[in-house]
Amino acid sequence: MEYQLYINGEWKNTVTGYISQDKNPADDSIFAQVHFAGREEVDEAIASAQKAWKPWADTTADEKERILLKAADWMQEHIDEVAGVLMGESGSAFGKAYFEAGFAVDILRAAAGECRRVFGEVQQQAPGEISMIRRLPLGVVAGIAPFNFPLLLALKKVAFALAAGNTFVLKPASATPVSGVMIAKALDAAGLPKGVFNLVPGSGEAVGKMLVEDERIRMVAFTGSTAVGKGIAAKASQRLKKYTLEMGGKNPLILLKDFDVEQAVKIAGFGAFFHQGQICMCTSRMIVEEPVYDQFCEKFTAYAKTMKVGDPHQQDTIIGPLIKQEQCQIIDSQIKDAVSKGAVLLTGGTHEGNYYQPTVLSNVTPDMRIFYEESFGPVTSIIKAKDERDAVRLCNDNEYGLSSSLLTNDLSKAMALSLDMEAGMVHINNATVSDNSTVAFGGVKNSGVGREGGSYSIDEFTELKWITVQYTPAQFPF
Numbered sequence: 001m002e003y004q005l006y007i008n009g010e011w012k013n014t015v016t017g018y019i020s021q022d023k024n025p026a027d028d029s030i031f032a033q034v035h036f037a038g039r040e041e042v043d044e045a046i047a048s049a050q051k052a053w054k055p056w057a058d059t060t061a062d063e064k065e066r067i068l069l070k071a072a073d074w075m076q077e078h079i080d081e082v083a084g085v086l087m088g089e090s091g092s093a094f095g096k097a098y099f100e101a102g103f104a105v106d107i108l109r110a111a112a113g114e115c116r117r118v119f120g121e122v123q124q125q126a127p128g129e130i131s132m133i134r135r136l137p138l139g140v141v142a143g144i145a146p147f148n149f150p151l152l153l154a155l156k157k158v159a160f161a162l163a164a165g166n167t168f169v170l171k172p173a174s175a176t177p178v179s180g181v182m183i184a185k186a187l188d189a190a191g192l193p194k195g196v197f198n199l200v201p202g203s204g205e206a207v208g209k210m211l212v213e214d215e216r217i218r219m220v221a222f223t224g225s226t227a228v229g230k231g232i233a234a235k236a237s238q239r240l241k242k243y244t245l246e247m248g249g250k251n252p253l254i255l256l257k258d259f260d261v262e263q264a265v266k267i268a269g270f271g272a273f274f275h276q277g278q279i280c281m282c283t284s285r286m287i288v289e290e291p292v293y294d295q296f297c298e299k300f301t302a303y304a305k306t307m308k309v310g311d312p313h314q315q316d317t318i319i320g321p322l323i324k325q326e327q328c329q330i331i332d333s334q335i336k337d338a339v340s341k342g343a344v345l346l347t348g349g350t351h352e353g354n355y356y357q358p359t360v361l362s363n364v365t366p367d368m369r370i371f372y373e374e375s376f377g378p379v380t381s382i383i384k385a386k387d388e389r390d391a392v393r394l395c396n397d398n399e400y401g402l403s404s405s406l407l408t409n410d411l412s413k414a415m416a417l418s419l420d421m422e423a424g425m426v427h428i429n430n431a432t433v434s435d436n437s438t439v440a441f442g443g444v445k446n447s448g449v450g451r452e453g454g455s456y457s458i459d460e461f462t463e464l465k466w467i468t469v470q471y472t473p474a475q476f477p478f
């Protein structure tokens with residue numbers, strides 16, 4: 001299949017002549033051919049979005065709602081096609097692909113509901129005066145999406161930005177551009193006016209850089225690596241434009257001695273190995289209280305060995321391929337370093353092609369690279385804690401702060417410790433991998449700036465304006 005750019009409501013060939021070979025990470029075969037944008041097409045996309053902004057901002061809430069609901073219906077009706085794209089270009093296992101496709105439908109419907117809830121407020125500040133705080137759309141928003149959940153994480157940006165009255169230019173990840181095409185197809189079928197949404201696949205250097213630096217772009221919404229996110233923040237700040245950053249994580253799960261170990265194994269297994277660990281929220285550090293440490297290591301290792309690695313299209317596959325071969329080499333290097341410093345490789349540590357075996361390391365300590373560095377693969381470390389306070393100390397000994405888990409049957413202890421855990425999200429007695437269309441999703445420290453989801457996205461994609469109306473003669477001191 002060959003896919004074009006989507007600019008100003010039309011499908012267009014690239015004028016650069018560059019058509020990317022979109023590879024299937026399962027076997028490195030060509031999944032699709034995708035037209036990549038150059039400077040001319042990015043400029044056209046931004047200009048189209050800028051021209052469409054005022055009419056879209058003035059469009060009634062019920063009309064915006066109708067369009068987003070119709071896009072959700074298209075996504076639901078084409079869920080097999082959408083899931084097939086996720087399996088084919090991102091290596092998503094069958095269950096993950098259908099989960100993400102279904103989540104995309106939910107995001108569009110949740111965003112439709114927010115169209116009627118872009119609220120301001122009225123204050124009584126002075127005699128004879130009405131003081132209003134209006135929440136207004138920003139203008140043209142640019143979105144830069146990642147490869148791991150390419151549909152879900154792009155649509156979280158697109159749908160809520162449109163609901164708030166903005167227009168949008170999307171750069172999907174270079175490795176997963178067809179996921180962006182699915183969004184364009186859904187919105188086009190829903191009758192979205194021309195220019196309100198534009199799709200410009202391409203490299204970060206050619207497309208991403210231009211979107212961040214162009215003065216017509218009022219905000220950049222990014223999900224990806226911390227290194228790239230910091231660069232975007234620096235460039236956006238120079239131009240005084242807004243940004244949200246959802247970046248990396250080295251997410252801890254704390255297991256206290258009073259919690260059921262068998263249940264902990266299931267929670268930790270899902271968090272560590274869903275989408276072969278290629279999730280910013282994945283459980284990459286398991287911090288276990290000493291009394292249950294050995295028992296957990298034994299049972300979790302046995303559980304990891306049951307994970308089926310293989311063809312993403314088979315319904316019982318748990319571990320599919322990593323997005324690229326280079327990631328296997330990074331993981332190999334981390335494991336080699338850890339083992340050389342005293343870590344024990346309990347299972348895994350090998351790969352064939354892009355398929356990495358589920359890997360578990362014990363006796364991991366802070367002097368090892370893997371304690372701090374993201375692996376972005378089916379690899380997790382088990383770390384021994386003396387007690388609950390030591391567990392929280394180990395949890396916070398990291399530059400990241402995205403998601404975290406705390407497993408304990410003591411509710412008072414859970415609430416107290418959760419407040420001390422340096423993370424944007426704490427899940428008590430559940431996995432680090434958790435999301436919802438309407439929650440405040442995001443992290444602290446090097447894991448991000450801003451929040452995504454529901455009304456929290458609306459807050460990010462709007463700006464406040466103070467308007468007063470003096471309905472009696474104003475009094476002045478001179």
